Amino acid sequence: MKTSIYDKTxxxxxxxxxxxxxxxxxxxxxxxxxxxxxxxxxxxxxxAGLGLNHSALQELLAQDYIVLATSYASLPEPDPLPLPLPLPPPSTIALDQVQQFQSVYNFYNKTIKSTMGLRGFTLQLKVEKAGSVDELRLLRAPYLEGVTKAKGRDTAALLVQQLDQLLAG
Structure with a gap:
């Protein structure tokens, strides 16, 4: 198959x-x-939606608006690779842990930013470094302290209650 590339004159x-x-x-x-x-x-x-085809390019070429910049033969499309064997289904326990980690991680990110602003930056970095639910669980106390300072006990109590539900799984 031949591939052509045009450029403006x-x-x-x-x-x-x-x-x-x-x-x-x-x-x-x-x-x-x-x-x-x-x-x-x-x-x-x-x-194609405008109804233009190869003749439109030829018209621009004939009127000297464009010039053929490169033309080369393309390699034929390779044969499709055989489909891989299906993988065994992932264990639901591992999947649940990933979902729990993602939920807690997202909760921390959303609420630290909205409640503490820049004061929560270092805590946000600790959340980013966490690699497991257990590591995120260790951030509960500094999170509670930061939210309490920024928004008061009532807001902190509500948010920690939501966090505890997520950490419980």
């Missing part, structure tokens, strides 16, 4: 900048897309 760039040659709007759209990097197939795929 000086006349093409001038038309884009000034509309000097009064090129039809559909052809002008195609001309704008020509950049010396996209293949002919990609260009035509992008303007």
């Amino acid at each position: 000086t006349k093409g760039r001038e038309e884009i900048a000034t509309r000097k040659y009064q090129l039809a709007s559909r052809l002008r759209t195609l001309l704008v897309l020509v950049d010396g990097h996209r293949s002919e197939e990609e260009l035509l795929r992008n303007v």
Whole structure:
């Protein structure tokens, strides 16, 4: 299969900048897309909705708005690889732990930012470093202290209650 890449000529760039040659709007759209990097197939795929095809490119080429920058033969598409054997289903315990970690992690990130702002930056870094639910569980006390200082006991109590539910699994 042959791949062609077109680039704008000086006349093409001038038309884009000034509309000097009064090129039809559909052809002008195609001309704008020509950049010396996209293949002919990609260009035509992008303007297919406008009803433009290979003849539109040939028209721009004939009117000296574009020039063939590169043309080369593409390698044929390789045969598809055989499908891999299906993997055994992941254990639900491991999946539950991942979901719990993600839930606690997201809770910490959302609430530290919204309640403590920049004062929670170091705690946020500790959350980022945590690699397990147990490590996130160790951050409960500094989290409670930070939220209490920033928003008061009532807000801290509500948030810690939600956190405890997530940590319980």
